[in-house]
Amino acid sequence: MAWINMDKRKKKLFRRKSRRGTFNKKKGKLWSKQKLRNDLYYRNRATQRKKREWLSSTLKKVYLLVSIGTLSFLIYFLFFTNFFRVNKIILIDNVEVSQTEVEKVFDKFRERKRLWILPADNIFLLNKDDLNEFLIAEIPRLEQVEIEKKLTDMVKVKAKERQLLLVWVAGNELHYVDQYGSVCCRATLDEVVERDLPLVYDSNDREVYLREEVVTRNFVGFLQDLHQKFPQQVDAEIKKFWAPSILAKEVHLETEAGWRVYFSIDRSVESQLGDLKIVMDEQIKTRIERVDYIDLRIDNWAYYKYKES
Numbered sequence: 001m002a003w004i005n006m007d008k009r010k011k012k013l014f015r016r017k018s019r020r021g022t023f024n025k026k027k028g029k030l031w032s033k034q035k036l037r038n039d040l041y042y043r044n045r046a047t048q049r050k051k052r053e054w055l056s057s058t059l060k061k062v063y064l065l066v067s068i069g070t071l072s073f074l075i076y077f078l079f080f081t082n083f084f085r086v087n088k089i090i091l092i093d094n095v096e097v098s099q100t101e102v103e104k105v106f107d108k109f110r111e112r113k114r115l116w117i118l119p120a121d122n123i124f125l126l127n128k129d130d131l132n133e134f135l136i137a138e139i140p141r142l143e144q145v146e147i148e149k150k151l152t153d154m155v156k157v158k159a160k161e162r163q164l165l166l167v168w169v170a171g172n173e174l175h176y177v178d179q180y181g182s183v184c185c186r187a188t189l190d191e192v193v194e195r196d197l198p199l200v201y202d203s204n205d206r207e208v209y210l211r212e213e214v215v216t217r218n219f220v221g222f223l224q225d226l227h228q229k230f231p232q233q234v235d236a237e238i239k240k241f242w243a244p245s246i247l248a249k250e251v252h253l254e255t256e257a258g259w260r261v262y263f264s265i266d267r268s269v270e271s272q273l274g275d276l277k278i279v280m281d282e283q284i285k286t287r288i289e290r291v292d293y294i295d296l297r298i299d300n301w302a303y304y305k306y307k308e309s
Helices: 006-079 099-109 128-138 189-195 217-233 269-290
Strands: 088-092 142-150 154-161 166-170 173-177 183-186 199-202 238-243 250-255 260-264 291-295 303-306
Touching (some): 088 099, 099 128, 128 142, 217 238, 217 269, 260 269, 269 291, 269 303
Parallel strands (some): 088 154, 166 199
Antiparallel strands (some): 166 173, 238 250, 291 303
């Protein structure tokens, strides 16, 4: 049997526990300081990160506001100020159409809007095709227009006009007819007298409209030639011409003396005037005032009729 001294045993256990307690306390203090340092470090990093994020976000907002403001100013300056709006119209190669007439028409065009709010007369937004069509529609004497834009506020208009070759008379209205046989624009009596253009009366006396084709190109060319050569080869003055219809291939000439001549537009003016001279010199002779009409529409034939007494 062995005897154990319990007091000594208890003292040893107490010493061990005391040593362990002292070690743990020191270790706890070291761990607490390191943890505090780490917490402060990470807190500083988080704070710095938040500051950087706030600064970046603020700079982005400022940049966005500056960009929007700059863009808005540029849009307003380029499209809404008078600096880039067309204020000068230069018309070239014009004959009948005046500068004032084109400017008045352009004033109507500038009232238009693009995309509901943008001015149509802005030098950057100005559509040359639209202006071309607008000018031709408003000024029928224009056949073709070329538009050239010049910075910052000028437009050059090169005009090609229709040729006013004869005057179409229907009822009490006078209209110019161009080289294509189409009604070009209205005419006044003073203009007709000044221009000395052939007067063509519509036998049907119907109403006509702008750009309507009332006669053929062949008719216009034939009438121009006849109007020039008849007074030179025949001792008579032209009073007016008659057009039986648009499709008719003939033209009737009435002289100041009252007698008439029927021509075919399918035969040359020279040959028909030659036939007329033969009939007048060899058949009619001095009885021309008694003549009602002379018909030259059939090739190699000439018919004439005297007025009924």
